Amino acid sequence: MPERLLIDHCSPTLAGLKTGNMFPVNVGPGQDICDELRQLNRLLREKGIRVVMLRRNGKKALVYLYRPDYLDRDLRCPAMGDEVLEESEFDPMFTDVEPALAGKKIALFGSYGWGDGQWMRDWEDRCREAGAELAADSVIANEAPGDEETELCKGLGAALA
Numbered sequence: 668m669p670e671r672l673l674i675d676h677c678s679p680t681l682a683g684l685k686t687g688n689m690f691p692v693n694v695g696p697g698q699d700i701c702d703e704l705r706q707l708n709r710l711l712r713e714k715g716i717r718v719v720m721l722r723r724n725g726k727k728a729l730v731y732l733y734r735p736d737y738l739d740r741d742l743r744c745p746a747m748g749d750e751v752l753e754e755s756e757f758d759p760m761f762t763d764v765e766p767a768l769a770g771k772k773i774a775l776f777g778s779y780g781w782g783d784g785q786w787m788r789d790w791e792d793r794c795r796e797a798g799a800e801l802a803a804d805s806v807i808a809n810e811a812p813g814d815e816e817t818e819l820c821k822g823l824g825a826a827l828a
């Protein structure tokens with residue numbers, strides 16, 4: 668894959684300013700894009716970057732270059748304070764995207780410690796009030812997600828795809 672393509676599309680992620688960049692790649696005849704991505708991953712792994720193919724449609728592939736630790740930071744949502752969304756990073760990010768939720772299909776997941784999931788019920792209400800459609804039952808994990816929650820989260824992805 669031409670280096671230029673990565674520079675043009677992924678500079679913000681490579682520079683650590685963004686979580687990820689998605690970009691289309693034209694796959695030439697005989698080009699082994701999976702092998703190219705494997706090689707790229709070998710180079711980029713130690714810099715905290717990963718690259719995956721999200722979709723392939725004949726000669727076009729959709730590639731996502733991302734920072735797994737940033738993605739974890741962006742998507743994790745523990746119950747905090749007193750049954751509220753984590754306040755320092757997650758809630759401000761969510762408040763930013765809230766106006767764009769109207770009419771969108773979404774799915775929620777998060778973790779909790781000692782409560783009974785009230786933070787999730789409130790979060791679901793907030794999403795519905797913003798006009799979002801919840802495509803599947805939310806997934807909550809007590810502390811870190813186990814195998815069961817991981818499988819349920821795959822179900823959320825399938826409901827959205």
Ligand SMILES: Cc1cc2nc3c(=O)[nH]c(=O)nc-3n(C[C@H](O)[C@H](O)[C@H](O)COP(=O)(O)O)c2cc1C
Nearest residue numbers: 743745746747748749750751778779780781782810
């Ligand atoms: C400051 C603070 C407040 C918390 N408040 C709640 C709470 O109100 N209800 C609850 O069930 N868990 C609460 N927890 C527990 C966290 O939700 C739980 O430890 C977390 O989901 C673990 O996920 P993490 O490892 O991704 O942070 C709180 C944790 C901290 C540190």
